[in-house]
Amino acid sequence: MIESAPSARLPQTWKLTLAYDGTDFRGWQVQPGEPTIQGELQAALGRVSGESPLPQGSGRTDAGVHALAQIASFALLAPIPPANLHRALNRTLPQSIRVSEATTVPSTFHARHSATGKTYEYRIFRGEVCPPFLARYVYACPWPLDIAALQAAARVFLGKHDFSSFAASDPDLATRSLHSDPAAPAQDQPDTHTTVRTIHSSLWEQRSTEAGDLLIYRVRGNGFLHHMVRNLVGTMFDVGRGHLRPRDIPAILAAASRSAAGPTAPARGLFLHSVEYGGADAPAPEQQ
Amino acid sequence: MIESAPSARLPQTWKLTLAYDGTDFRGWQVQPGEPTIQGELQAALGRVSGESPLPQGSGRTDAGVHALAQIASFALLAPIPPANLHRALNRTLPQSIRVSEATTVPSTFHARHSATGKTYEYRIFRGEVCPPFLARYVYACPWPLDIAALQAAARVFLGKHDFSSFAASDPDLATRSLHSDPAAPAQDQPDTHTTVRTIHSSLWEQRSTEAGDLLIYRVRGNGFLHHMVRNLVGTMFDVGRGHLRPRDIPAILAAASRSAAGPTAPARGLFLHSVEYGGADAPAPEQQ
Numbered sequence: 001m002i003e004s005a006p007s008a009r010l011p012q013t014w015k016l017t018l019a020y021d022g023t024d025f026r027g028w029q030v031q032p033g034e035p036t037i038q039g040e041l042q043a044a045l046g047r048v049s050g051e052s053p054l055p056q057g058s059g060r061t062d063a064g065v066h067a068l069a070q071i072a073s074f075a076l077l078a079p080i081p082p083a084n085l086h087r088a089l090n091r092t093l094p095q096s097i098r099v100s101e102a103t104t105v106p107s108t109f110h111a112r113h114s115a116t117g118k119t120y121e122y123r124i125f126r127g128e129v130c131p132p133f134l135a136r137y138v139y140a141c142p143w144p145l146d147i148a149a150l151q152a153a154a155r156v157f158l159g160k161h162d163f164s165s166f167a168a169s170d171p172d173l174a175t176r177s178l179h180s181d182p183a184a185p186a187q188d189q190p191d192t193h194t195t196v197r198t199i200h201s202s203l204w205e206q207r208s209t210e211a212g213d214l215l216i217y218r219v220r221g222n223g224f225l226h227h228m229v230r231n232l233v234g235t236m237f238d239v240g241r242g243h244l245r246p247r248d249i250p251a252i253l254a255a256a257s258r259s260a261a262g263p264t265a266p267a268r269g270l271f272l273h274s275v276e277y278g279g280a281d282a283p284a285p286e287q288q
Numbered sequence: 289m290i291e292s293a294p295s296a297r298l299p300q301t302w303k304l305t306l307a308y309d310g311t312d313f314r315g316w317q318v319q320p321g322e323p324t325i326q327g328e329l330q331a332a333l334g335r336v337s338g339e340s341p342l343p344q345g346s347g348r349t350d351a352g353v354h355a356l357a358q359i360a361s362f363a364l365l366a367p368i369p370p371a372n373l374h375r376a377l378n379r380t381l382p383q384s385i386r387v388s389e390a391t392t393v394p395s396t397f398h399a400r401h402s403a404t405g406k407t408y409e410y411r412i413f414r415g416e417v418c419p420p421f422l423a424r425y426v427y428a429c430p431w432p433l434d435i436a437a438l439q440a441a442a443r444v445f446l447g448k449h450d451f452s453s454f455a456a457s458d459p460d461l462a463t464r465s466l467h468s469d470p471a472a473p474a475q476d477q478p479d480t481h482t483t484v485r486t487i488h489s490s491l492w493e494q495r496s497t498e499a500g501d502l503l504i505y506r507v508r509g510n511g512f513l514h515h516m517v518r519n520l521v522g523t524m525f526d527v528g529r530g531h532l533r534p535r536d537i538p539a540i541l542a543a544a545s546r547s548a549a550g551p552t553a554p555a556r557g558l559f560l561h562s563v564e565y566g567g568a569d570a571p572a573p574e575q576q
Contacts, residue, residue, distance in 0.1 A: 021420040066421070095423040132309040133354070135383040137421055210497060 011075035013109055014085070015281050016041075016055070017101035018070045023136045023268065024096060028060040028070070037061070040097055041072060041089075048088040049078045058111045058118065058275040062227070064267030066137065068121075069100065071275045073111035104284040109277075117200065117276035120229045122217040123269045131211045138214065139269035145215070145240035147204065152246035153239040154202040154217065156253075157232060164195035164256045166232055167225035168264075195256075198222045202232075218273070227264055235262030299363035301397055302373070303569050304329075304343070305389035306358045311424045311556065312384060316348040316358070325349070328385055329360060329377075336376040337366045346399045346406065346563040350515070352555030354425065356409075357388065359563045361399035392572040397565075405488070405564035408517045410505040411557045419499045426502065427557035433503070433528035435492065440534035441527040442490040442505065445520060449541050452483035454520055455513035457546035483544075486510045490520075506561070515552055523550035 018037070026034040030042065038055060046052035053074040061067060080088075086102035093099070108114075123138045130140035199221040207214045217233055235252065238244040244262070252260045306325070314322040318330065326343060334340035341362040349355055368376075374390040381387070396402075411426045418428035487509040495502045505521055523540065526532040532550070540548045 019420050021423070090417060095418065095428075096420045098417050098420050098423075100417055129378060129386050129388055130383065132307050132384045132386050133425055135309070135386075140383075 011077050013075045013105050013107045015103050015105045016072045016099050018067060018072060019098045019100055020067050021096040022061060022064050022066045027063040028057050044089050044092045047092050049076050051076050056111045058115050061272055062267055065270045067272040069274045070272050071111045073109055105281050106284050109280055114277050114280040115275050116278040117222050119220040119273040121271045121273045122233045124215040125212060126215050127212045134211050139266050143241050149246060150204050150236050150240045153236045153249055154204055156246055156249040157199050157202045160198045161253050162196050162256055163225050163228055165252050165258060165261045166228045167195055168227040195225055230265045230270055231261055233265035238262040299365050301363045301393050301395045303391050303393045304360045304387055306360060307386045307388055308355050309384040310349060310352050310354045315351040316345050332377050332380045335380050337364050339364050344399045346403045349560055350555055353558045355560040357562045358560050359399045361397055393569050394572050397568055402565050402568035403563050404566040405510050407508040407561040409559045409561045410521045412503040413500060414503050415500045422499050427554050431529050437534060438492050438524050438528045441524045441537055442492055444534055444537040445487050445490045448486045450484050450544055451513055451516055452544045453540050453546060453549045454516045455483055456515035483513055518553045518558060519549055521553035526550040
C-alpha cells in the first residue's frame with residue numbers, strides 16, 4: 001500500500017478591493033490596541049478562514065483618509081470560492097469597511113510592489129453650511145477660492161518632479177521613508193528610494209450632488225509620497241486664496257524642502273480612488 | 289435726577305432649524321453624561337449667549353435617528369442678531385449637528401406644541417454591497433422586496449387610525465406616553481392623550497444616487513407615536529417579503545396591540561424630514 005503524500009496544496013494569492021470610511025480608524029497600518037483597516041481585515045480573515053495572514057495594502061492611508069478602491073493582497077491555504085470569501089468577509093467586517101471584489105491572482109501579485117499607478121481625490125464642500133451627512137467626507141473650506149488659479153496650479157504638478165517639498169516632514173516618517181522598510185513603507189510604489197514621482201493628470205472639477213456642491217481635486221500618478229496629495233492641496237489652497245501665484249510653484253518644487261510649501265489639508269477630504277496594476281492583477285488560473 | 293429703570297427687555301423666542309447625523313448621539317433628549325442633540329445644543333447656547341435655556345424640540349428623535357430639519361425653540365434675554373447666532377452656533381457645535389436657519393418668532397411659538405404636521409423618510413439601500421459612506425444613513429436591506437406590495441401596504445395607513453399597534457411597547461416609554469409629561473414627551477403633537485393619528489401621505493419611492501439605488505418610504509401626518517415610523521416600516525418589510533399581505537394590515541390596526549404588528553426597523557435609516565407649523569412660526573416683529 002502506498003502512503004498518500006501530505007497535502008502539497010500551494011497557498012493561493014488573493015486580491016481584495018476595499019472601500020472604507022477612514023474616520024474612525026487610525027489609518028491602514030496595524031497598530032497594537034488601535035482600530036486600523038489592516039488590523040480589522042486581518043482579524044476578519046482569521047474568523048473566516050482560520051488563517052491570519054497580514055494583508056498588504058497598495059499603500060498606507062492615514063488616519064481619517066477614506067478609500068473607494070484600496071487594494072489588498074495576501075495568501076491563504078484554505079481553498080475558498082471567491083464569492084464565499086467575499087460574502088463572508090462582508091458579514092464579519094464593520095459596515096465602515098466593505099469588500100467590493102475578491103479575486104484569486106497569480107502568486108507574483110503584490111498589492112504594493114505590483115502597483116503601477118494610483119488616483120486620489122480630494123473633496124471640498126463649497127456651501128454655507130456643510131450638511132452633517134457630508135462632514136466626514138469633505139473638507140468644508142470656508143474661504144472663497146479662485147478656481148482658475150487652482151486649475152493653473154494643478155497643471156504645474158504634471159510630469160516628472162522631485163516632490164520632496166510635498167512629503168511629510170515628520171522626522172519619524174522621513175526616516176521610515178528613507179529606509180524603505182517593506183513592512184512599513186512610508187511611500188507608494190514604484191520607487192521608494194527617491195522623492196521623484198510622475199503625475200499623469202492633475203485637475204479640479206466641480207460636482208453637484210444632492211447634498212450640495214463639491215469641488216474635487218483628482219490626481220493620477222505613478223506613486224505618491226507620504227502626505228503628498230494633502231500637501232499639494234494645502235499649497236493650492238494658498239494659491240486659491242491669493243497668497244501664492246501658480247507661477248510660484250516651480251520654485252517650491254525646486255526648493256526640495258517641506259517648509260517651502262503650504263499646509264497639509266485635513267485628512268477627511270482625501271479618498272484613495274483607485275490603483276492600477278498594468279495587468280499584474282489578471283485572474284489566477286484555476287488551481288488543480 | 290431720575291434713576292433709569294432696570295432693563296425691562298423681554299426674552300426673545302427663537303426657532304432653529306437643525307440637521308444632524310444621529311449615529312453618535314443617544315437621541316434628542318438630554319441625558320446626564322450621554323451625548324444628545326438637545327444637550328449639545330444647550331451647551332452651545334451657553335457658550336454663545338451665556339444663557340442655557342433647555343431647547344424644546346418638535347419631538348424626540350431616538351438614538352441613531354437623523355434629522356434633515358428638526359425644529360427647536362427657546363428664549364434668550366441677550367439681544368443677538370439672527371445671523372450672528374446662526375454663525376456662532378455652527379462654529380461651536382460638533383460638525384454632526386448643523387443649524388441651517390435661525391429666526392426670531394413670537395413668544396407664543398413652541399417647537400412641539402405649535403407643530404401641526406411632520407414628514408419622515410426611511411431610507412433603504414438596495415445594492416449588493418452597501419458603500420461605507422452610506423452605511424450610517426440607510427438600512428441595507430438584504431432581502432428581495434415586492435415593491436408593489438410595499439406600495440399597497442403604505443396606502444392602507446392613509447387617513448385617521450388608532451396606531452397603537454405601531455407604538456413602542458417598551459413599558460417605561462408607554463408609561464411616559466400615557467402621562468404626557470411636557471418635559472419628556474414620548475409622542476408627537478398634536479394629541480398626546482390618544483393613539484389616533486392622521487396620515488396625509490404614505491408612499492415608497494426609488495431614488496438613484498451617485499452612491500447607489502435607494503428605496504425611500506416617505507410619510508406625512510399630523511403626528512407620530514413613539515417608534516411609529518420604524519414600526520410601520522418593519523411591518524411593511526414583512527409585506528415586501530411575502531410574510532404578510534397588504535389586506536392583513538386593517539386587522540393589525542384593529543388589534544390595537546403592538547404584538548400584532550411587525551418588527552421595529554433599525555434607527556439608522558430614519559430621518560425626520562420636516563415639521564409644519566401652519567404659520568405659527570412666522571417671523572417675530574423687530575423688538576424695540
